[in-house]
Amino acid sequence: xxxxxxxxxxxxxxxxxxxxxxxxxxxxxxxxxxxxxxxxxxxxxxxxxxxxxxxxxxxxxxxxxxxxxxxxxxxxxxxxxxxxxxxxxxxxxxxxxxxxxxxxxxxxxxxxxxxxxxxxxxxxxxxxxxxxxxxxxxxxxxxxxxxxxxxxxxxxxxxxxxxxxxxxxxxxxxxxxxxxxxxxxxxxxxxxxxxxxxxxxxxxxxxxxxxxxxxxxxxxxxxxxxxxxxxxxxxxxxxxxxxxxxxxxxxxxxxxxxxx
Numbered sequence: 001x002x003x004x005x006x007x008x009x010x011x012x013x014x015x016x017x018x019x020x021x022x023x024x025x026x027x028x029x030x031x032x033x034x035x036x037x038x039x040x041x042x043x044x045x046x047x048x049x050x051x052x053x054x055x056x057x058x059x060x061x062x063x064x065x066x067x068x069x070x071x072x073x074x075x076x077x078x079x080x081x082x083x084x085x086x087x088x089x090x091x092x093x094x095x096x097x098x099x100x101x102x103x104x105x106x107x108x109x110x111x112x113x114x115x116x117x118x119x120x121x122x123x124x125x126x127x128x129x130x131x132x133x134x135x136x137x138x139x140x141x142x143x144x145x146x147x148x149x150x151x152x153x154x155x156x157x158x159x160x161x162x163x164x165x166x167x168x169x170x171x172x173x174x175x176x177x178x179x180x181x182x183x184x185x186x187x188x189x190x191x192x193x194x195x196x197x198x199x200x201x202x203x204x205x206x207x208x209x210x211x212x213x214x215x216x217x218x219x220x221x222x223x224x225x226x227x228x229x230x231x232x233x234x235x236x237x238x239x240x241x242x243x244x245x246x247x248x249x250x251x252x253x254x255x256x257x258x259x260x
Contacts, residue, residue, distance in 0.1 A: 003253065004112070004122040005179055006141040011157050012128035014149040015184035017044045018219055019245075020125035022238070023145075025228030026246035028082045032120040035074065037108075038087035039137045040127040046086040049077045050226025059086040063111045064094045064136065070111040079231065083119075095132045104132060105172055109140035130164050138165065139172040143179035148200055150186045150193040150212075155200070180252075182245065184213040211245040213238070 007020045017040065024036040038045040039060060043053065056075060062068035063085065073085045098104040116122060124137045138144060144165060148154050169176050181204055187193045201208050213219075219238035222229045229238045 002116040002119055002122060003143060004116065004124065004141040005249075006124040006126055006134075006137045006144045007147065008126040008134060008138065008144050008161065009146055009148070009158075010128055010130050010134075010161055011149070011153070014154075015147045015182075015213060016040075016128070017048065017125050018223075019145070019147050019182060019184065019213070019242075020123050021045050021048045021223070022219070022229050022242040023245060023249075024082060024121070024123045025079060025230050026242045027121050027123075027249075028079055029230055029243065030246055030250060031081075032250075033081045033118065034083070035115075035119045035122045036077075036082065036084045037122065037124045037137075038084065039091075039108075039124050039133050040087055041089055041091040041133075042127070043087040043089070043091075044223065045125040046084065046088075047226065048223040049079075049082075049084055049228070051075055051077070051084060051086050053086065053088055056086045056088065059088045059091070060108075060133075061088060061091040061094050064091075064107045064133070065097050066107075070115045074115070078226075079228065091133065098132055105135045105139050108136040109173075112140055130161070135168065135172070138168045138176060141173070141176060143177050145179040146181045147184045147213075148181050148196075149184055150190075150196045152192065154196050178207055179249070180209045181207050182209050182211070182213065186212045186214045188214070209245060209248055211241060211248050213241045213245070216241070 007016045024034045027034050058068040058073035063070050063073050074083050126134045126137050216238035218233045218236035222232035
């Protein structure tokens with residue numbers, strides 16, 4: 001069964017896109033077939049994979065408004081077994097165009113039903129908002145991964161996000177589960193970072209991944225070269241962190257499968 005993971009947090013700058021791109025790449029490195037969906041009008045995940053927007057005839061916008069199928073909108077990345085449905089600036093218009101349509105929050109889920117069996121994992125990079133596009137992402141997903149920045153305002157708005165997830169579970173997607181909370185931008189030298197780690201682990205316990213994503217210059221540089229960290233610098237701390245995250249997710253999935 002294909003696992004569809006939305007990377008969501010309405011707070012910006014917490015590492016959503018970095019996580020989406022590098023988790024997808026790491027899962028491919030571990031021999032999985034992966035589709036990355038860029039559900040953010042800023043299109044950062046698209047450019048981080050080196051996709052030229054001018055060469056992208058169709059993207060997520062066209063999927064959501066019904067002008068193209070998910071298959072027609074899927075582009076091959078430079079990494080084998082990693083594909084992407086890109087974003088473009090016109091994705092902003094989808095919020096308005098979908099407002100009057102029936103089952104508007106199910107558009108992405110219906111589109112993915114025709115192609116998702118081609119992939120082991122589908123990773124959705126959500127925008128830093130809880131609008132209609134993000135609602136489509138959560139409705140289409142089996143799981144949601146929440147990046148939490150190891151800084152002062154880390155937990156700001158988290159309650160609102162959790163309430164939104166509960167609302168989606170009640171109204172649109174009763175099978176949606178929290179994959180886990182991922183601590184990002186960690187600096188072991190800072191007392192505050194260690195306090196955030198301690199507080200989040202104490203409060204959310206088993207929901208928090210063992211893997212922590214450390215601050216890493218190479219992680220920041222890689223998108224400007226249109227490459228995931230494993231391609232840009234496989235020996236970096238960032239590459240090691242995201243490979244560990246991918247391994248942890250695969251291990252959790254094996255345990256879930258055995259329990260079922």
